[in-house]
Amino acid sequence: MALIMSNKPLVSTIIIFLNPEPFLQETIESVFAQTYDNWELLLVDDGSTDGSTEIALQYARKYPEKVRYLEHEGHQNLGMSATRNLGIRHAKGEYIAFLDADDIWLPNTLTEQVVLLNAHPEAAMVYGPIQWWYSWTGNPEDQQRDRVEKVRVQTDTLINPPNLFLLLLQRRISIAGMLVRRQIVEDVGGFEGTFRGLYEDHIFCSKICLHAPVFPVSNCWYKYRQHPNNCCSIAEKTGKEYVTRLFYLNWVGQYLSEHKIKDIKVWCVFIKELLLASNPTVYSWSSKSMYLKWKIKQRLLSILKTFSKFSELRSLILSINGK
Structure with missing residues (x-):
């Protein structure tokens, strides 16, 4: 382990945010609590109107050698994809990590992830299961609700394309809290700007899993805070998830065509998912x-x-x- 960690590449941690004032400081502190010390933190503001902008600025002023504050011109709100891409453009690290502004990392996250990417140079990305985190509320009824989701794939081995892509396409797995090589991020073009929110990370991971090997593990590093104002909860309540799902599948079809993907299994799974999503009743019941x-x-x-x-x-x- 000591020999592997003699190589300590810079990790660029990107936190994008839009009005997460109640949670942002705890999220940032989970980065400072990392046992791995060669990181930079980019706090990328997507036009916040609450106190979170000032929180981010305070960290940038206090720790200028570690933390940078970024925003769109005129403090615009341009959506999640454009905001992540802004962070990527300013990142200096060989590896890039993404952390949502209301979630937290466990202290050993970057240490273990860097060891794995160093040990597997052919892997474009490493990820593990996330913990659905309810107990943060402190309410007695939430204390037993936390759960770590299943990886649902073989772990501690390289998964070659398009295997993980097929599972993502069918919503059988989710990928979050990943550490990615900067080179693959640039190769796939970062995040898709047309997706302002919801599915933007799904598309990003889809592109990586379609083109490069990925290394899943069983370690849980990421606590996914459950609250009614997170984007997924809002999407489910408003019905936006279904519309965005269709948008995502249309994007997949166009992407497969443009990149001349000829794998029969990929196309069969895509057509099946598109047919399911094209019928609102069938999609709802599934x-x-x-x-x-x-x-x-x-x-x-x-x-x-x-x-x-x-x-x-x-x-x-x-x-x-x-x-």
Whole structure:
């Protein structure tokens, strides 16, 4: 480990933000708490109107050698993709990490991720499962709700394209809290500016997984804060997720054509997903089916937690739908 860590490349950590005042300081402090010390932090403002701009400026003034504040001209709100790309353009690191402004890293995140990318030079990206973080509220009813999602792929090995792309396309996996080589970020063109929010990270990861090997692990490094004002919660309530899903699939079709992707399996999966999404009723039921399976399983596990004699039944429940 010591030999591997003799190579300590600069990691550019990019946090984009739009009015996350209640959470931003805790997010930034989770970067300062890293056991890996060769990092820079780019705080990229997407036109915030709350106190988060001043929080970011205070860190940039206090730690000018580590932290930089960026914003669009005229303090405009240009959306998530354009804001991440602004951070990428100003990043100096060999590796790039992304952290959402209301989430946090565990202290060993960058140390472990850098070790893995150093050890696997052919890997474009490393990622692990995220923790769905409810207990941050301090409410008693939320203390048992935290869960680490399943990776759902073989871990600690290189996954060659297009395998992870196919799973992303089918919404079987999610990728967050990743560490990416700067070169691949530039090769795939960064984030797609037409996606202002929602699916912008999905598209970014889709491009990487379609073109380069990725190294998934079982380590959890990322705590994904659950609250009603995060973009995914709002999208589900407003129905925006369905519209953006269609937009994403249309983008995929165009991207596959433009890049002359001829893999038959890729096209078959794409057509299947497009047909499902083209029918709102079918799409709604397929989405609800996945959600209901998870809710039922979580409820049963909650009931059984206090009954150790039911361990065999608990194991059976865990095996439902791939654990």
